[in-house]
């Protein structure tokens with residue numbers, strides 16, 4: 001096993017599957033299976049899930065809603081996804097804890113770093129909901145920050161593309177994939193991996209990121225075994 005403790009970042013959009021909004025139960029089950037596979041290998045798993053399938057702060061302004069209010073709506077959207085994922089994981093026999101960046105005491109625990117680490121040590125999957133609890137941030141920044149706080153060894157960014165490319169592979173057929181790339185090169189070439197806040201946090205704290213296709217069965221467990229999947233940024 002290459003990693004002992006990981007932070008998995010899933011986008012909210014990925015949860016939609018083939019739908020145009022909300023949560024696809026088939027995709028949810030698929031993710032639960034993938035996560036179960038690595039949990040059974042003995043790895044400690046922390047998860048951050050986005051909210052883009054339900055609401056994003058930037059959408060707010062288009063609807064005449066205040067940006068900050070919109071960001072809080074986005075954070076609550078991540079919590080809805082986190083609750084769905086928690087339920088799917090538990091139905092598949094895993095032990096979980098949901099910790100929120102915003103206090104919602106009847107639903108989940110508030111984020112307390114020491115407690116999060118304790119849960120991980122006890123083998124519970126910890127899902128961090130409601131982002132970091134502050135507007136103007138993203139769930140990518142949440143993933144970087146929480147990974148550093150709980151001393152995860154890597155951020156695994158599960159997306160629908162299988163890595164970082166020289167150009168957008170959906171627009172440029174000559175685009176090629178990097179297996180490894182340095183933080184510096186990503187920055188220099190202006191490649192999109194995460195937003196700059198999230199990316200800089202990882203760079204400054206020497207926390208590697210692996211961008212990989214979460215929708216391909218077995219990818220997650222291959223990464224844990226040390227196989228070269230997706231793109232490693234270090």
Ligand code: UDP
Nearest residue numbers: 012050051052057071074075131132137139
């Ligand atoms: N958000 C926020 N602070 C945080 C995390 C999230 O304000 O710490 C809001 C922000 O408006 C964002 C939304 O929650 O657009 C949903 O998260 P994100 O866009 O990162 O979800 P994803 O793109 O991963 O689905």
